Amino acid sequence: MQDQITDMLKKVRQIEIRTNRQVSEALAGAYHSVFKGRGMDFEEAREYQPGDEIRSIDWNVTARTGRAHVKKYREERELTMMIAVDLSASGSFGSGDSSKREIAAEIAATLAFSAARNNDKVGLVLFTDGVELFLPPRKGRQHILRMIRDVLVYEPQRRGTNISAALDEVNRLLKRSAIVVLVSDFLQGPDGRIPNPDARPKDGLFKALEITNRRHDLVCFEILDPRETSLPALGAITLEDSETGEIVEVNTSSGAVRNAYEQSNKKRLAEFRRALSRSKIDLLEVPTDKPFITPLRKFFERRAKRQ
Numbered sequence: 001m002q003d004q005i006t007d008m009l010k011k012v013r014q015i016e017i018r019t020n021r022q023v024s025e026a027l028a029g030a031y032h033s034v035f036k037g038r039g040m041d042f043e044e045a046r047e048y049q050p051g052d053e054i055r056s057i058d059w060n061v062t063a064r065t066g067r068a069h070v071k072k073y074r075e076e077r078e079l080t081m082m083i084a085v086d087l088s089a090s091g092s093f094g095s096g097d098s099s100k101r102e103i104a105a106e107i108a109a110t111l112a113f114s115a116a117r118n119n120d121k122v123g124l125v126l127f128t129d130g131v132e133l134f135l136p137p138r139k140g141r142q143h144i145l146r147m148i149r150d151v152l153v154y155e156p157q158r159r160g161t162n163i164s165a166a167l168d169e170v171n172r173l174l175k176r177s178a179i180v181v182l183v184s185d186f187l188q189g190p191d192g193r194i195p196n197p198d199a200r201p202k203d204g205l206f207k208a209l210e211i212t213n214r215r216h217d218l219v220c221f222e223i224l225d226p227r228e229t230s231l232p233a234l235g236a237i238t239l240e241d242s243e244t245g246e247i248v249e250v251n252t253s254s255g256a257v258r259n260a261y262e263q264s265n266k267k268r269l270a271e272f273r274r275a276l277s278r279s280k281i282d283l284l285e286v287p288t289d290k291p292f293i294t295p296l297r298k299f300f301e302r303r304a305k306r307q
Contacts, residue, residue, distance in 0.1 A: 019109040030300035031114035084125040085183035089159040096229040105151040129160035164208035229265040
C-alpha cells in the first residue's frame with residue numbers, strides 16, 4: 001500500500017514538473033490571449049486625445065469640465081475554468097506507453113497551471129454515467145495537485161458514459177459564465193459509438209453540448225488511441241467492450257475486416273466533428289501516441305486569430 005502511494009505521488013510530481021515546463025516554454029501568453037474575461041469594468045475618465053474613439057466620450061464628464069473626456073475600461077480578467085474528465089472504463093485503455101486516463105491528467109494539469117498563472121480559479125468534475133466527484137473552483141498549487149491525483153487514481157463506481165448528464169450537472173453548478181473543458185474519448189451509447197449527430201435527440205449528447213456552449217466557453221478534447229480506429233493483422237483475436245463487457249471475436253487476418261473496422265470509425269469520427277463544427281464548438285483531437293503540447297499551442301494560436 002505504501003509503495004502504491006509513493007508511486008502515485010511520484011507520478012503526480014512528474015506531471016507537475018513536465019506540464020509546468022510546457023506551460024512556460026510553449027504556452028506562455030497563449031492562454032491569456034485565447035480565454036477572455038467576462039467583460040469590461042469602467043476604470044476612469046481621461047481627457048480626449050487625437051485618435052480616441054468618438055463613441056467612448058463620457059458626455060457627463062465632458063459637460064461638467066468643459067473639456068472632452070473619454071471612458072477608460074479595464075478587462076475583468078478573473079475567470080473560472082471547470083475541467084470535466086470522463087472516467088468511464090474505456091479511459092483505462094492505452095496501446096502505447098500512456099492510457100487515455102493518463103493523457104487526460106496531463107491535459108487537465110497543463111490547463112490548470114495555465115489558468116493559475118493568470119490568477120484564475122479551476123475546478124474539476126469526474127464522471128462516468130453520472131457525476132462521481134466535484135471539486136469546486138479554487139486557486140493554488142495544492143488544489144491543482146489534488147486535481148491531478150484524482151484524475152489519476154480516483155476509483156469510479158460505474159463503468160459507463162453519460163456526457164449529457166455530466167454537462168447538465170456542470171451547468172447547474174456553475175452560476176456564472178465560465179470556461180468548460182470536456183476531456184473524453186466520446187465513446188458512449190449501447191454500441192460504444194457516438195450517437196448519430198443528424199438524429200439530434202431532444203435530450204441527447206449534441207443538445208447538451210450546444211446548451212453548454214451557449215452558457216459557457218466550451219472546449220472539447222477528444223482522446224484517441226490508434227488501436228480504436230485501426231486493427232493490426234494479428235489473426236483471430238477476442239475484443240471486450242470495457243464499458244459493457246460485451247465480447248466479440250474478430251479475424252484480423254482478413255483485410256476486408258480491418259478495412260471495414262477502419263472505415264466505420266472514420267465515418268463515426270467525421271460525423272462527430274461535423275456536428276461540433278456546425279454548433280461552433282471547439283474540438284482538439286489528442287492521440288495517445290503523440291505529444292499533445294504542440295497541437296495544443298497551434299490550437300490556441302488558431303483560436304486567438306479567429307477571435
